[in-house]
Amino acid sequence: ALEGCFKKATDLDVFHHCIGGNRIPDIPDFAEEAARHIILVCLDCEHWSNNTDETTEVGIATFRQQDILRLREKGDLGPRGERLMQQVKFYLLRLIETSHLPNGNPHSRGVDGNRFGQGRFVTFAEARQIMHDLFVQPIKDVPGLTGNHPIVVLGHDVGHDKNNLKHKAIAFDMDPIGTVIRYIDTQVLARDKMFWIGKHNEQIGLRQLVGHLWFEHSDPHTAANDAGRTLIAAFQIALHGHACTRHAKPMVEVAEDLEEYSVANFTPIGGVAEYCWRCGKAGHMKAACTAKDLHCDECEENECELEPGEEHITAHCLCIAQAKANLRREKDAEARAVKKAQPKPPTRSRGGRP
Incomplete structure (x- = not known):
C-alpha cells in the first residue's frame, strides 16, 4: 500500500x-x-x-x-x-x-x-x-x-x-x-x-x-x-x-x-578499525606492519624485485589487480572497435526533400 x-x-x-x-x-x-x-x-x-x-x-x-x-x-x-x-x-x-x-x-x-x-x-x-x-x-x-x-x-x-x-x-x-x-x-x-x-x-x-x-x-x-x-x-x-x-x-x-x-558521535555497525593489506591481519595498518617472510605467489612467478617493507601476501598483490585492469581495458577497446565497425543507419531526409 x-x-x-x-x-x-x-x-x-x-x-x-x-x-x-x-x-x-x-x-x-x-x-x-x-x-x-x-x-x-x-x-x-x-x-x-x-x-x-x-x-x-x-x-x-x-x-x-x-x-x-x-x-x-x-x-x-x-x-x-x-x-x-x-x-x-x-x-x-x-x-x-x-x-x-x-x-x-x-x-x-x-x-x-x-x-x-x-x-x-x-x-x-x-x-x-x-x-x-x-x-x-x-x-x-x-x-x-x-x-x-x-x-x-x-x-x-x-x-x-x-x-x-x-x-x-x-x-x-x-x-x-x-x-x-x-x-x-x-x-x-x-x-x-x-x-x-x-x-x-x-x-x-x-x-x-x-x-x-x-x-x-x-x-x-x-x-x-x-x-x-x-x-x-x-x-x-x-x-x-x-x-x-x-x-x-x-x-x-x-x-x-x-x-x-x-x-x-560515531557508533560502528560492523567491521574493524584497522586492517593491514600487507600481511592480511586486523589490528594494525600497513605503516605499522612488522611482519616478516611474507610470500606472494604472483611476485615470485614474475620475479618482482620488491623494496624492503613492500613484501605482501598474494591476496593483496597489486600486480594481479593491474593485470585485471589491463584485461578490462582490452575488452573495452575491443567492444568499442566492434561498435565503431557497425554500419550506421541511413540518414532520413526531412520534409521529403532530396
Whole structure:
C-alpha cells in the first residue's frame, strides 16, 4: 500500500514526508502509522580508478523518520536544519579484498580524507550482511504495528549505486527484500525545486549541486563524503524557503560542524578499525606492519624485485589487480572497435526533400 502511494508522489514530496513536512496524500488508514516509521538510507559506492569493476568503498548516511519528527514537533530544526541533520548516522565501509588498491584521484585524498563518521574494514560478505541488516529493520515497541520499517533510498544518480551494489562483488540486491517503498535522487530534487535546469536533460554533478547550496565538497569520490553531502543537499533543497534557512550561521559552517559531530558521535555497525593489506591481519595498518617472510605467489612467478617493507601476501598483490585492469581495458577497446565497425543507419531526409 505504501509503495503504491509513494510511487505516485514526486521525489521532493517523498523527501518532505520523510523529514516531517507535508505528508504523502491518500495513505490508507491501516498504513498511516507505518508511514511515520520510515528509515531513509542514502548510498554511494566508490571504485578503483584503474578498474571500476573493483569496488573499494561504500558510504552510508541514514536516519529514522521518528527522530526527525520529534524535533519537527518541537520546532527545533536548528540553523539551516542542523539539528535535523544531526540525527543522521554516517558510515564508511572499506572493502578488505580491495583495500590495497591505491587512490588514483589527484583531487581527493581518498579514504584518508573521510569527514563523516569513521571507516571500518569489512569483507564483501560482511558488507552484504550489513546492507541486509540496514534494509531489514523490524519495527519494535509500536503498539499494533509489526513487520519491518519501510525504506526510502536516496542517492545522487541512485540507480548507478544500486546497480553497482547488485552487479559487483558485494552482490547485494535490495529489490527482492521488499522493504523499499521508493527510490529518490538529488538530481531529480534539484530539478523539482528549480535549482538546476540543464540543457538536453544534462544532470547536475554533486560538486556543482553542493556549490549551489553554499557549502563545500572537499575530498570528493570518498564514499561517506559523497553520501553525506548528497543527504545534506537533499535537506537544503527541501528546506529552501523555510525560516531556519535564514539563520545567520553560514551553510558552510553548518556542514563543517556536522562533519565533526558525526565523527564524535560515531557508533560502528560492523567491521574493524584497522586492517593491514600487507600481511592480511586486523589490528594494525600497513605503516605499522612488522611482519616478516611474507610470500606472494604472483611476485615470485614474475620475479618482482620488491623494496624492503613492500613484501605482501598474494591476496593483496597489486600486480594481479593491474593485470585485471589491463584485461578490462582490452575488452573495452575491443567492444568499442566492434561498435565503431557497425554500419550506421541511413540518414532520413526531412520534409521529403532530396
